[in-house]
Amino acid sequence: MDENRFMFASNLQKTYRKNAISTPVLKGVDMEVAEGEFLSVVGASGSGKSTLMHLLGSLDKPDVGEIHYRGRRIDNLSAEKRDYLRNHDFGFIFQFYHLLPELSALENVMIPLMIRSSAFSWLGNGSKARKRAVTLMEKVGLGHRMNHLPKELSGGEMQRTAIARALIGNPALLFADEPTGNLDEDTGREIVELLRELNEIDNVTIIMVTHNLEIARGTHRIIKLVAGHVEAPAEQQPEIFGLVRPDGIENNPGVQNPPDDTRRQAGL
Numbered sequence: 001m002d003e004n005r006f007m008f009a010s011n012l013q014k015t016y017r018k019n020a021i022s023t024p025v026l027k028g029v030d031m032e033v034a035e036g037e038f039l040s041v042v043g044a045s046g047s048g049k050s051t052l053m054h055l056l057g058s059l060d061k062p063d064v065g066e067i068h069y070r071g072r073r074i075d076n077l078s079a080e081k082r083d084y085l086r087n088h089d090f091g092f093i094f095q096f097y098h099l100l101p102e103l104s105a106l107e108n109v110m111i112p113l114m115i116r117s118s119a120f121s122w123l124g125n126g127s128k129a130r131k132r133a134v135t136l137m138e139k140v141g142l143g144h145r146m147n148h149l150p151k152e153l154s155g156g157e158m159q160r161t162a163i164a165r166a167l168i169g170n171p172a173l174l175f176a177d178e179p180t181g182n183l184d185e186d187t188g189r190e191i192v193e194l195l196r197e198l199n200e201i202d203n204v205t206i207i208m209v210t211h212n213l214e215i216a217r218g219t220h221r222i223i224k225l226v227a228g229h230v231e232a233p234a235e236q237q238p239e240i241f242g243l244v245r246p247d248g249i250e251n252n253p254g255v256q257n258p259p260d261d262t263r264r265q266a267g268l
């Protein structure tokens, strides 16, 4: 039943048009993410991964196709309802953190709540918001860096701050677009470990774009964008490292590709 599915998209198509030039990017994407799942999206540069995230996250609209979330269609909502959904259900993490340079780490984390509330209600709720931001900063391991400006933080610390900011609205679904793309390998691994904890302990569903196959293989499932479509999933599941999807279904039981094969299939 559709009402019980967490999020799915069917026949998503998106063409960017600028002057007389049109760039078809998504040509009929079908995909789904289950509640509690940690899904990776891979694909060559320019294959439309960020475009897909923008559509799923209600930051942009598809030309054709539908997106359903928790029993309702969301791609055709009014701008106001999409804003509400983004603020209350979704969180976003990007490769370049997008922190405001003049605000402290803690203040950056509080921004979504400030935007959400009117000046009046902020007077009443500001200290509650601050407390929650402090709790989240501690959760991401930055209790000792709360008053630092972004330029006084390392890349990993900036990304942790961005993760805390993404969590402040208590999202059910987190979109992470190359969250480790700007970090060294060890720091990247730590960030993914943090995402994994959020997924496993706090039951946050995560869709993560990555170019790093090792990192993708640490998630529940991988989908790959090729030529505007999702490549047939049964073909590309890597070793599952004992991970079981939250719905209890093992990824492709019986399909255990050797690593080299995986690398070739994912085109990485």
Ligand SMILES: Nc1ncnc2c1ncn2[C@@H]1O[C@H](COP(=O)(O)OP(=O)(O)OP(=O)(O)O)[C@@H](O)[C@H]1O
Pocket (backbone or CB within 6 Å): 016, 017, 018, 023, 025, 043, 044, 045, 046, 047, 048, 049, 050, 051, 052
């Ligand atoms: N706003 C836009 N206007 C015009 N073309 C765009 C726009 N955004 C993206 N594109 C084009 O659409 C294609 C897909 O872009 P997208 O950013 O989704 O790719 P990607 O898979 O995320 O790539 P990368 O791995 O490099 O981040 C690219 O060819 C890009 O140039």
Ligand SMILES: [Mg+2]
Pocket (backbone or CB within 6 Å): 049, 050, 051, 177
């Ligand atoms: Mg991208």
